[in-house]
Amino acid sequence: RNVGSFCVHLRGERAGRWNDFATDEHGDVLDLIGLSLGLSDPREQLREARAFLGLQTASAEDVARAREAADRAKARRREAEAQARAAEEKRRQRARALYLSGREQLRGTPVDQYLRARGLDLSRLGRQPRALRYVPELFYTHTDQDTGEVIEGRWPAMVAAVCDARGRLVACHRTWLACGAEGWTKAPVPKAKKVLGSYRGAAINLWKGAGPRGGKPPSLPQCPPGTHVYVAEGIEDALSVVLLMPEARVLAGISLSNLAQLKLPDNVGSLTLVADLDENEEARRALQRAVAAHEDAGRRVAVWQNRYGGKDLNDALRAARGSEEGAA
Secondary structure, rough: OOOEEEEOOOOOOOOOOOEOOOOOOOOOOHHHHHHHOOOOOHHHHHHHHHOOOOOOOOHHHHHHHHHHHHHHHHHHHHHHHHHHHHHHHHHHHHHHHHHOOOEEEOOOOOOHHHHHHHHOOOOOOOOOOOOOEEEEEEEEEEEEEOOOEEEEEEEEEEEEEEEEOOOEEEEEEEEEEEEEEEEEEEEEOOEEEEEEEOOOOOOOEEEOOOOOHHHOOHHHHHOOEEEEEEEEEHHHHHHHHHHHHOOOEEEEEOOHHHHOOOOOEEEEEEEEEEOOOOHHHHHHHHHHHHHHHHHOOOOOOEEEOOOOOOOOOOHHHHHHHHHHHHHO
16 A cells, blocks of 8 residues: 555565565565465465476475486486596596507607608707607598598507696607608607597697706606796697707697697796697687687797798798708
8 A cells, every 4th residue: 555565675684574464464575476476275375386386296206206307317427427537537548558559769660750741859858858758550440420431550659648736647649650752750640649538638748848947847746936838739839949049948738729738837827839720710819719718827828820821830840940951
């Protein structure tokens, strides 16, 4: 009868209660439903509330069956998660075993010759990257998703340890190689590069750079505060950075999408992303996400892209090496 005489409490201990001071009526949400719809039976009020919320009135047996089904679903999820963890751990162990089976000495191997053909002469460094090894014969298999065709074979391979931010080996990167008319190149298969294990957020720690006063540098997890790192997408680009700047700390992020996921120790204060000069819009957005992700983590981020001919840093390095040899 009077404007403002009806109120509903939205907050506090009385939230959900209502009062009509003009008629001295009061109650809870179910009473309000009954008042507005003319329902005096509490069971009808509850039925209307459940219908409004998209719920059905269930018997005790229905409730029990629903709970049992929910418990079974939870059990299945727990079992599936446990199986997924076990499978991932098995892949990690296989990746570790594969990496450790490789030969540490690369000089004179197909890996060495493949890298030299890419303008990457590791002998100029004085030491070789410990993350890389050589496997004389490695099984390859690939299934074409469109045709179902299965391609299998055995080729030599360059393998690399993929480690997380704590330095644990979590996956193994593989590059299959073959000798052709122009020497050692990537094997003639649909995907010559594959990763065994999950590498999300991880990277190949290719080069530690120079330590204090030229001494042995610490590992990435123990790097000093404010450390700067160079992060390239692939191994070849990362090695190009190493040869141009042996004093730098260099990682290979494996894929463009993984650059944004890359987990780095808190002591890393800044990084340079060595990216391909890719006109693809999706690739540009992926690079922007990587920059934003590391800036959000509180790091200074710079981007280098090859604008000197070719797509990536390795293309630029090979072009420069060719110019030097031509001038000589």
